[in-house]
Amino acid sequence: MIRGIVIVGTLLLGVGVVAAQQDLVAQRATLMKANGKNLGTVLSATAKGDKPYDQAAIDAALNVLEDTAKKLPALYADSTKGLKSEGDFQASPKIWENKAGFAAEIDAFAKAVSDVKAKAKDLDSLKASLPAIGKQCGSCHEGFRVKT
Ligand code: HEC
Structure with a gap:
């Protein structure tokens, strides 16, 4: 009886660990999609003139990218090797x-983001500096x- 409980408990623990690793993969997909949104709908859209230049929005988008760069190493932990993402792309x-x-x-990537953060102070400087980020993506x- 006790042995049965221990075995079930161990199995559940195993399921919990796999679920936690799969959660890292899901977090990667969420962050990458947010990368696409920040770059496409905020930074590039402003550089192209589709959106009026708004320094607060530019800084906010760059801060999110900066934060993402800091999170990436842990999200590609060894334990996630071989786990599949539900998205259209997989980690190689x-x-x-x-x-x-x-x-x-x-x-x-982190360096490109901090360079743009230091340089983008108006439309011209955004246009000139932004391509470095897309290049690193x-x-x-x-x-x-x-x-x-
Ligand atoms: C250090 C490497 C790295 C950088 C930098 C990076 N990506 Fe990714 N990206 C990946 C990998 C690897 C995947 C595959 C999914 C995964 O990691 O599980 C991915 C997936 C994606 C996806 C697909 C998400 C999905 O689930 O369909 C998008 C969109 C994306 N990245 C956008 C960006 C944009 C935009 C940038 C730059 C602002 C960026 N990425 C920077 C490595 C990177």
Whole structure:
């Protein structure tokens, strides 16, 4: 009886751990979608002139990207290797095979975001500095993201 309870308890614990890892994968998808939204509907839309220049909105979007860069390393924990995302894109196994390369991508992304934060003070400076961020999103996707 007690043994049965222990076994069931151990199984439940196992399910809980897998669920927690899968939650990291879901958090990645949520953050990446927010990246797309902040870049597309706020930063790029403003740079293109589709939205009036609003320094508070620009700073807010850049702060979210900066925060995201800080969260990324933990979200790609070893324990999530091989877990599938429900989205259209998956994390490439290269993330865990080339950890230094992936860490360098995160650093380059964080640097691009802080550069734009320092430079974007009006429409012209936003236009001039923003492409560096999109370039880093693309660079990481090229090396470390695969289509589902
Ligand atoms: C350091 C690497 C890295 C950086 C930087 C990065 N991404 Fe991603 N992105 C990924 C990976 C890996 C995936 C695949 C999903 C996963 O990780 O589970 C992804 C997925 C996505 C997705 C698809 C989400 C889904 O579930 O369909 C979007 C959209 C996206 N990224 C947008 C962006 C944008 C926009 C930026 C820049 C502002 C960015 N990403 C920066 C690595 C990165």
